[in-house]
Amino acid sequence: MRRLLPLCALVLAAGCAGMIAGRALGPAGVWEVLHGGGSPLDRHIVLELRLPRTLVALTAGACLGVAGIVLQSALANPLAGPEVTGVAPGAVLGAVLASGAGLAGWRSPGAVVVAAVVGGFAGAGLLWLLAGRERADPLGAAVYGVLVSAVLSGATAMVLLAAPGELGSVVQWLVGSTEGRVMDHWNLLWPWALCWLLAAWALAAPLTLLRCGDDEAAARGLSTGRLRLAALGCAVALTAGAVATVGALGFVGLLVPHLAFALYGADLRTALPGAALTGAAVVGGADAAAQALSRLLTDVLDADRLSVPTGALTTCAGAALLLIVARRIREEETSA
Structure with missing residues (x-):
């Protein structure tokens, strides 16, 4: 596990960057608050706004990274990920439907989690049914995954257009954002994440065997x-x-597993915790970059x-990686 120490340091660096990236308080002020000083306003900014936002970003990134590596291993598909298998778009649609029906609120995501789980299973099931024999072909399954994701995203847009009053309040959530996340979100996310990350870890050894083929398993x-x-x-x-909790952060679940496999190999007993740490670092770093870019644009545009x-940055990076990975897979199939 010593090989994971550099990633632990990277996660810590991303967290520190997120804590000091805001406008109202600089690094010195944050440091003072963390050592028990600072004014009541400074303590509120650091402990009630920046700290939960940073913790939520890191934890959500770990969840998406592990979800991606589990999907890619279980489906034997390097192009699988929550965003392109119908899982994430289905979860978004389930949450939107629950909110539109008055069963859940965006500021209290407890009921949204249940609705998102139902929607995620529905999206994954739809892909499983439509792909049919193409499930064995990574590129074929990816095409169906993109199709299912597009259909579910279109359905989400139609629901929001049917209730335009909801659109303004959730547009950032649909893209993926940690803006406005407070301790209530963190207190909801961390027990859920801990439970399912441990469950994923319990599956690490069997999934490693499954990657060797069904016959071997x-x-x-x-x-x-x-x-x-x-x-x-x-x-x-x-x-x-x-x-x-943070919305649809695009392509994190697709990008992170490839980085984890490249760093730690095919054994999920090492690659899975590597994916958790890499996901945390990616989303934490993207959140800090989004805050810094927001400050820059505000100053330049005098707004x-x-x-x-945050999702705007992860989507751009993930889309570029998707093209690279798809081209590499095609080249490997051609050379074989």
Whole structure:
């Protein structure tokens, strides 16, 4: 586990960057508050606004990173991820429907998690049914995944247009943002995340065998069907918790597993915690960058206040990676 120490340092650096990236209080002021000093206003800014926002960003990133690596391992598809398998768009649609029906509120995401879990399972099930035999082909399954995700995203847009009063309050949430996250969100997210991250860790060794092929896993006494179902449930739960709390952070679940596998190899007993730490570092760093970019744009445009959503940055990075990964897979298939 010593190999994970550099990533731990990177997560710590991302967290520190998020804590000092705001406008109202600089690094010296944050340091003073963390050592028990500062004015009541400064303590409120640091402890009630910046600290929970940073903790939520890091935890949501860990959830999405692990959800992605579990999906890619269970489905034997390097292009699988919550964003392109219908899981994340389904979770978004479930949360939007629950909010529109008055069953949940955006500021109290407890009920949103349940709705997001239901929507995530529905999205994954829809992909499973539509893909059919194409499930064995990574690129074919990815095409169906993009199709299902587009349909679910379109359905979400239609729901919001049918209730335009909700649109203004959730537009940043749909893109993915940690803006306005407080201790209530953190207190909801961390027990949920801890439970399902431990469940994913329990699946690490069996999923490593499954990556070697169904025959190899079956020879070791594993029920591949039950294992895939358990892995899918774990990935949906992790995705739903993150989506219900910070919204649809694009392509984190696709980007992070490739980085984790490149750093730590195919053994999920090391790659899975690596994905958790990498996801935390990616989302934490993107959140700090989004805050810094918001400050820059506010000053340049002389606006009252502009807020760049974290999901806008993760989506741009993830989309570029998707093109690179798809091209590499195609080249490997051509050379073979």
